[in-house]
Amino acid sequence: MNFTRDEIIETIRMVQAENLDIRTITLGVSLRDCAADSIESAARKVYDKLLTAGCELVPVARKLEAEFGIPIINKRISVTPIAMVAESARENDYVPIALAMDRAAEELGIDFIGGFSSLVQKGFTKGDTNLLNSIPEALSSTRKVCSSVNAASSRAGINMDAVRAMGQIIKRTAALTAAEDGIGCAKLVVFANAVEDNPFMAGAFHGPGESETAVNIGISGPGVVNTVVRRLPKNADFGELSEAVKRMAFKITRAGELIGREAARRLGASFGIIDLSLAPTPAVGDSIANILEAMGLERCGAPGTTAALALLNDAVKKGGAMATSYVGGLSGAFIPVSEDAGMIRAAADGALTLEKLEAMTCVCSVGLDMIAIPGDTPAETISAIIADEMAIGVINKKTTAVRIIPAPGKKAGDFVEFGGLLGRAPVMPVSTFDSSVFIRRGGQIPPPIQSLTN
Amino acid sequence: MEILVTLDSLKNREEEKVLHFPPDTLVTREARVYAAKKGIEIYVGDERLAQPSLLNGTSGQKAVISVVGEDRVGIIAGISDVLAKNNVNILDITQTAIEGLFTMIMVVDIAKASISFEELKEQLSLRGEKLCVRVDAQREEVFHFMHRI
Known part of the structure; x- marks a missing residue:
């Protein structure tokens, strides 16, 4: 035996007691060959292509799960941004394509399908405008389709017309899914510097520079990670803390690398990337907030939280980068409020505020994620929250995003329930000071001086 | 004239078992992995392309079976019985108690097993239920990958 009994026991314990899993196998599928001059014909092509390209995904994932003994929680598909695919059609309504994607997802047995998306960091084409207009209905009439809009980049600056529109689109989507606390908004992300190989929802799409099909993990x-941090003595210094997290991140990532390569081989697809993000689930103990608290903070959100998150995020990257040949995607700790039991508790206790979360997004990847806010928050205020987050991403040359849910009829302190991996969230208070004059200016915020790198 | 051959170029010609390309054609590694899986032979000029070595080395030869539960008579006998019936050879076996629970770990050779890995797993876990223990089987590569560089 070329590994020890203790190593075997450690792995078994990680899976059985500490929720070690592969969060997602996401198969990226190019739909660039599905353009057509009518939307019905494009939708048919999309459905057929997905059924051919994705038919093996769930069976292969199940087999891998059984063979390697590591659960694979989600099986997903990401596709070419639909704004590009649907652009040649003469109709303006792209909902039929979303319906086709949803039907295909149902047929294939996958959990989510991402890519009802548009890249508009510098402006809109006909396809982009049509897609943005179709988002509220697409998300309210489908269950598994996820949508994302890239509204800013470090190279292009911030498209404030898109940011303004997204405020309205988010409100409209919430209104159309009011019966389920605005769940449509949980499937909609606004990005700055969106990445093309992201395996995580709701922001996954298959970028135009990707191969025909690619497996991203x-x-x-x-x-x-929580367990190793907890096991350290209270007076272990930050060097030791970082070292312990790095070692564990290495092991987790290796499991992903093994399964990813094997999945790619069996699916006959390219092996894309491993995304080194620590993604929480609502399960107790599977929480980023708990790790930060284990480092010595009474509650996530207390002063010191940003520093703790920065250390965690960096250590995960250092350990993970050693373990895989291709790092990609978002690769940073996620802090989705509703999907993380520790974050939910911290927010409900008033320890974690929207402003603190914004600060935390400066040092980790994703941004304001799965945050419920009062349903009467004006669209302009939502746009202004998005603009702030875009600015952090653009200036710091990193990906940031906003996935925010103005829960219809709810006010600060109430709870919204989404169920499953999306979890439940306390409705967080939002500043009531007005930003509408600023947002209504429109136009483009120019790219920062940092973009001049050539 | 083809300069570049990728995985998808092969997918479109799946029915052909032998492919010939002109000298100096670039065949990507992924395409070679795919060809190996599908049993397609690729010739570039007169030279046959070698199959790429897999990163995980030899695959699917060994598995680790773990048994966790309350200690009682007949656990090892019960599990070994399932293995013997299916022609699975035990290479190594250790047992210990962790936090009061009986823990047994077996490394087995599944190369000559008479049933598929899934079926073996199923049978083991059924037997485990009868013995009131939790039985898991995993391919050995997981441990190799996670704990060794």
Whole structure:
């Protein structure tokens, strides 16, 4: 035996007691060959292509799960941004394509399908405008379709017309899914510097520079990291803390690398990337907030939280980068409020505020994620929250995003329930000071001086 | 004239078992992995392309079976019985108690097993239920990958 009994026991414990899993196998599928001059014909092509390209995904994932003994929580598909695919059609309504994607997802047995998306960091084409207009109805009439809009980049600056429109689109989507606390908004992300190989939802799409089909893997394991941090003595210094997290991140990522390569081989697809993000689930113990608290903070959100998150995020990257040949996607700790039991508790206790979360997004990847806000928040205020987050991403040359849910009829302190991996969230208070004059200016915020790198 | 051959170029010609390309054609590694899986032979000029070595080395030869539960008579006998019936050879076996629970770990050779890995797993876990223990089987590569560089 070329590994020890203790190593075997450690792995088994990680899976059985500490929620080690592969968060997602996401198969990227190019739909660039599905353009057509009518939307019905494009939708048919999309459905057929997805059924051919994705038919093996769930069976292969199940087999891998059984063989390697590591659960694979989500099986997903990401596709070419639909704004590009649907652009040649003469109709303006792109909902039929969303319906086709949803039907295909149902047929294939996958959990989510991402890519009802548009890249508009510098302006809109006909396809982009049509797609943005179709988002509220697409998200309210489908269950598994996810949508994302890239509204800013470090190279192009911030498209404030898109940011303004997204405020309205988010409100409209919430209104159309009011019966389920605005769940449509949980499937809609606004990005700055969106990445083309992201395996995580709701922001996954298959970028135009990707191969025909690619397997991208999202790792997991906050529970495992939490345990190693907890085991350290209270007076272990930050060097030791970082070292312990790095070692564990290495092991988690190796599991992802093994399964990713094998999945790619069996699916006959390119092996894309491993996304080194620690993604939490609502399961108790599988929480990023708990890791930060284990480092010595009474509650996530207390002063010191940003520093703790920065250390965690960096250590995960250092350990993970050693473990895989291709790092990509978002690769940073996720802090989705509703999907993380520790974050939910911290927000409900008033320890974690929107402003603190914004600060935390400066040092980790994703941004304001799965945050419920009062349903009467004006669209302009939502746009202004998005603009702030876009600015952080653009200036710091990193990906940031906003996935925010103005829960219809709810006010600060109430709870919204989404169920499953999306979890439940306390409605967080939002500043009531007005930003509408600023937002209504429109136009483009120019790219920062940092973009002049040539 | 083809300069570049990728995985998808092969997918479109799946029915051909032998492919010939002109000298100096670039065949990507992924395409070679795919060809190996599908049993397609690729010739570039007169030279046959070698199959790429897999990163995980030898695959699917060994598995690790773990048994966790309350100690009682007949656990090892019960599990070994399932293995013997299916022609699975035990290479190594250790047992210990962790936090009061009986823990047994077996490394087995599944190369000559008479049933598929899934079926073996199923049978083991059924037997485990009868013995009131939790039985898991995993391919050995997981441990190799996670704990060794």
